[in-house]
Amino acid sequence: MSVVVLMAVSFSLVFFIYQRSIELNFEKLELISNQPAIPESNLVDYLEAEFAAGGWTALQNYDQTAKVTGAAFVLLDSTEKVRASPWGTAVDVTRNPNNGYNLQVNETTGGKVASLVTLEGLPASQLHLPDGSVFASLVALPAQLSGSGADEFASTVARTVLRAALIIFLATLIFTMLFVRYFLTPVNRLKEAAGKFHTSGELDPVNIRAAGELGELAEAFNAVGDSLRKTEKLRKNIIADVAHELRTPVTNLSGRIEAVQAGIIQPDGEFINTMESETQLLARLINDLQQLALSDAGQIRLEKQPVRMCTEVTDIFRKMTWSDAAMLDNQIPDDMELMVDTARFHQILGNIFANAYAHRRSGLEICVTAQEKSDEIRLAIADNGPGIPAEQLPFVFDRLYRVEKSRSRSPGGAGLGLAIVKSLVEAHGGEVTIASEMGNGVCVNLVFPNVSGTTA
Numbered sequence: 449m450s451v452v453v454l455m456a457v458s459f460s461l462v463f464f465i466y467q468r469s470i471e472l473n474f475e476k477l478e479l480i481s482n483q484p485a486i487p488e489s490n491l492v493d494y495l496e497a498e499f500a501a502g503g504w505t506a507l508q509n510y511d512q513t514a515k516v517t518g519a520a521f522v523l524l525d526s527t528e529k530v531r532a533s534p535w536g537t538a539v540d541v542t543r544n545p546n547n548g549y550n551l552q553v554n555e556t557t558g559g560k561v562a563s564l565v566t567l568e569g570l571p572a573s574q575l576h577l578p579d580g581s582v583f584a585s586l587v588a589l590p591a592q593l594s595g596s597g598a599d600e601f602a603s604t605v606a607r608t609v610l611r612a613a614l615i616i617f618l619a620t621l622i623f624t625m626l627f628v629r630y631f632l633t634p635v636n637r638l639k640e641a642a643g644k645f646h647t648s649g650e651l652d653p654v655n656i657r658a659a660g661e662l663g664e665l666a667e668a669f670n671a672v673g674d675s676l677r678k679t680e681k682l683r684k685n686i687i688a689d690v691a692h693e694l695r696t697p698v699t700n701l702s703g704r705i706e707a708v709q710a711g712i713i714q715p716d717g718e719f720i721n722t723m724e725s726e727t728q729l730l731a732r733l734i735n736d737l738q739q740l741a742l743s744d745a746g747q748i749r750l751e752k753q754p755v756r757m758c759t760e761v762t763d764i765f766r767k768m769t770w771s772d773a774a775m776l777d778n779q780i781p782d783d784m785e786l787m788v789d790t791a792r793f794h795q796i797l798g799n800i801f802a803n804a805y806a807h808r809r810s811g812l813e814i815c816v817t818a819q820e821k822s823d824e825i826r827l828a829i830a831d832n833g834p835g836i837p838a839e840q841l842p843f844v845f846d847r848l849y850r851v852e853k854s855r856s857r858s859p860g861g862a863g864l865g866l867a868i869v870k871s872l873v874e875a876h877g878g879e880v881t882i883a884s885e886m887g888n889g890v891c892v893n894l895v896f897p898n899v900s901g902t903t904a
Contacts, residue, residue, distance in 0.1 A: 748872070
């Protein structure tokens with residue numbers, strides 16, 4: 449629809465310009481075609497008086513002179529040079545072999561000369577000075593143009609308009625085709641890619657180099673495709689990892705139960721403890737997955753209350769089960785408080801401590817520091833572990849990601865601990881980052897909103 453409007457507006461504009469040009473040409477001829485003839489003697493007397501008063505300057509003001517006299521004429525000086533006429537001085541005047549003068553007005557269009565007006569045998573009168581000498585010749589134009597001149601003029605105008613209309617139509621058509629092709633080509637590519645996604649579920653990237661909205665649309669389309677491919681890859685990895693995590697304890701439980709049924713082993717205390725350990729592992733994995741599902745659904749309920757961080761951090765550390773020596777350097781000020789859900793805060797720090805312990809070298813040491821600002825409270829938990837390679841740092845908060853690439857749970861667990869930490873911190877309106885250098889341990893940085901808004 450917009451293309452049709454564009455063509456119509458372009459054609460109308462050019463047509464208006466040429467129509468106005470025709471009107472101006474006719475206005476030039478109006479003095480000739482519409483003026484009644486006046487007695488030649490009156491015109492001669494008027495022009496002689498004007499020349500006597502102002503010379504050629506007075507007579508060259510053709511518009512004013514024609515308006516006063518009500519006549520159209522061509523004025524030649526003594527050398528038969530055109531001094532005034534309805535068309536200015538661009539008029540060819542020659543003597544007629546038989547009588548009077550011949551007059552022709554030409555117009556040049558596109559390098560071609562076309563005759564607008566042709567008159568032959570026009571009578572002329574001489575203009576005299578008071579001393580009787582001749583200073584000019586007056587060629588009076590008839591009230592109507594000759595038939596051949598008018599027909600030629602009309603024919604020229606018609607050809608001009610026809611050429612202009614044809615040129616603008618072709619130009620508009622070509623421009624419209626290029627315009628439509630330019631915009632429809634990338635749109636068709638996007639349409640084909642979307643159609644393929646609908647049928648096969650694969651969203652291939654589109655190669656579109658365009659500026660403006662189309663370029664932005666193509667970039668957004670490709671970004672969506674990248675996001676979908678990453679999500680699909682993550683989904684497959686999660687399914688495979690969860691299946692493996694569930695398979696191992698289930699296989700252990702199934703094997704031990706079959707051994708009891710076959711009479712190979714007796715269900716003694718050690719057997720019961722092993723079964724309980726495998727069951728707790730399954731329960732912990734299921735709880736972790738449920739925790740992340742609640743986070744994704746935005747259904748984590750928080751019961752915030754002010755807690756003294758120094759006391760809580762020490763309490764959480766003491767409740768951890770350590771088989772080896774573990775030391776805590778708690779540098780948090782005694783009076784610094786944080787508005788958090790206590791149970792969730794214990795889970796956050798418990799996961800971080802457990803992760804540090806799982807990757808310890810020997811003799812775990814953890815240092816906890818805090819910094820309070822007007823709008824936030826920063827908590828840093830640093831350990832003396834082996835560190836994490838720089839290329840793996842961006843992925844440590846991904847679900848089921850392990851720095852240790854093998855599927856063994858030792859060292860580390862299912863790879864959900866830090867993912868849960870991230871979800872719980874963000875549920876409090878905060879953020880979590882991690883920094884590490886190989887051989888220099890890991891530092892987990894937690895940022896929580898400072899609800900009190902006071903600086904210690």
